[in-house]
Amino acid sequence: MDEVSFHLSQCLDSLQIIFSNLVHSGKLVLQNVREHTHVLLVQLQNCLPASYIQTFNTFLQSLLHGIYQLKQNINASFYFYRGPFVLADTFNRTNAISATLGLVFGTGIGLVIGLCMQYPCAPVSSMKAIGCMNLSGIEDITLDDTLVPCILYSDQILVKVYAGSIDAVDIRIASGYASTLRRLLTKHNHNAKTHVPVVLGRDCAGVVVEVGSAVSKFDIGDEVWSAVPSYCQGALAEFVVLKEDLVSKKPKTLSFEESVSLAYSGSLAWDVVFHKANLNTSNAESKKILIHCGSTGVGCILIQLCRLLDTHITVTCLSRAVQVMLGFGASYCIPLETPDLEEQLIKQRSRYDIVFNCRAGPDAHELCLQLCSKQGKVVTAVPPRLASDSMGFLLGMFYSVYVNVFYVLLGRTSWDHVHFSYSILDQISNLVDSGHIKPVVGNIFKPQDHQKAFHIVDSNQAIGKTVINFAR
Template identity: 35%
Template structure:
């Protein structure tokens, strides 16, 4: 490095000597011009005292301009250009060019980074209303606050959405109990839109209007109505504004209201992952298959029933008595009510199933295996706890890999789902079901809609397990309020 610096200094000295001869005349002329200007100003001041300021200044300016023309006429740009060309061709080596380019590149990156940090530290943060938790104490920790720092676009592929309505998923209650806390804590360290581990904004999906886009966004445009979903470790959607990658966003179907569009995205992605990605069903492979859906009027169950019906499968589902009519309407041919009958006995009396979708959780693992055909598959859409929450980030990741390997090599029906990274949260999948929505084969089921200030009541309703479909929260359109840090 010292050698390179020495060579650079040596070449700079050579350049100076090469240009010195052509610039000496210019230097002398400028020096004369400076002396003349000083004399002119002094004489002008004296003339002002003698009340002859105007005539003296005009005369001095004329002589000054004449002298400037002489100086400029003495400068020969072509000679300077020739000397610079010879210098860079004969004196500058490839090493100098690489070294100079590297310094310019890294210096520019460093300057840009410092400038962005200074700018972000000087701008007062925007504040918004959101449904958050400030501890992992369960539903009691859920509250509505007005001073959450609003997210902003920090990457060229991100989209800023003003939320009109957001869905409440049972997964949000699990998040409030600590689900995914280790992974979320690690990722928040690198997310400029979070203030640390807390507060955690809840919500997995929403609908709204795009208010700003990054320079590389091509999927949606500013002012467009959209629906979207985010992974469980991502900052949530139960807020007035949300920033997400464009891959999570899709144009909202025009047939859906904001409430209906908010009740579907995460349920669609979960049902699609279970039925298509893990069970191998689809428009061309479902006809004639027997499918059992536990809790068929849950958020995921509602979507699963309609997808299997649209694809030609035979559906059995378990629901409460009051939800049985809706289950039939959504496409279930065989409905078993679990509050007025022994559904375990009822299922054992029926033919076994090719695919069992368990939306209840680990508690039904053993019974699901009893109802499944040899070579069939059982898919669960919920997990009681992530491996990373039990064993830490690194050990939990290794344990998750172990579960994946066990799933692929064990040939008996296996309770899948709940594994880190299996659920693809992408707008492309939402776009695939739009034809079903347009044809009326896939409909949103909104149980209740609450205002943002009543979000705590909405969560209490969901926690009781009595909802049919999805519960949503409406957000009133308000401009972002710029407030000083820590003020309301």
């Protein structure tokens, strides 16, 4: 027994040294984080209201004080409980049994508390979802089985998806777009254990199958549609959980496939026309508008919105789409296959008041700038590059603090260049049902044909939207 006590004492001495080193290292890390956080707060002070600054300062001080108190308590507890074992004066079988029973009993209590505090969830079942694991491009996109998400908050809705569309931004997401922001926000999404695999798809149309206790606008069985930001998990799945303020009742006159072709693209088009370009019925009449690559999903809707404002519309589009563009209200169409297209556009004497660019990339943007009048503007109708995707370690640490502070403390929920909302979908739905906006569905695929669908979108040869139809 003395030999056992001696070896046990040696083990505990080693653990004490390791524990002390860990505490010391942790203290240095906390001090370093505190210094960097202080610098960040000084920078934020110029752009935040005084009330927010005061609230955050109080929160940070309480947090640091709590960490310090926890460290002190751990140190005190360690030395208090260490004494009898190291000295081995009172070590016997009774103490060993008591310690073991205490460990088992404490673990049991902790397990019970953890089970009681876990988020309530519906019975586990699986569904099909289109997503990617390694963020390495189109070839990484697969159709896999995953768990059906469940309602975790009172303002959420569970939707059975009948159709979802593929947007060009989904291909960028499959290659890493918005991955940093999504990883940070996934920590607060208990339906997603990690930020990968990423479910693709920026919109969906389907039927409500369950509602949270605070949901007031929807009932089970309602036909709805939704558009979600690029930093969120997507909607190309058989079921999706959505916040109520991202959901609207779909247009009554359209099918699920037709509706979903307008949700995300329509939200982008609405934002660039009425918010970024700041057009309205009083200032838009007779303005000269160019829509570059107008046969895309967002381009087809831009033409129809600009027509409602009585503007003069010129469109560059695929030659196959010229008649569609003219039917939507374009005054003049220039096929993208035209030889020396850029030179011909630049040589035109007329310049445009507003150029809507529907193609990503610096070359397209530079061309659009050359086609603007001196007082004109270029408005990009595709999601821009995100600075967070190229941050190093130090800037990434600051950005992580920034996101967590604004999400947890200040309740910020929108991080995109577009504020997606049910109100925009409601207005688009009204225009659809009144006959002012029509959908353009280029192709419809089954989920198992997702690779073919994504390659068509990536080819830039699709007219309108490519839709995935989930079996009812």
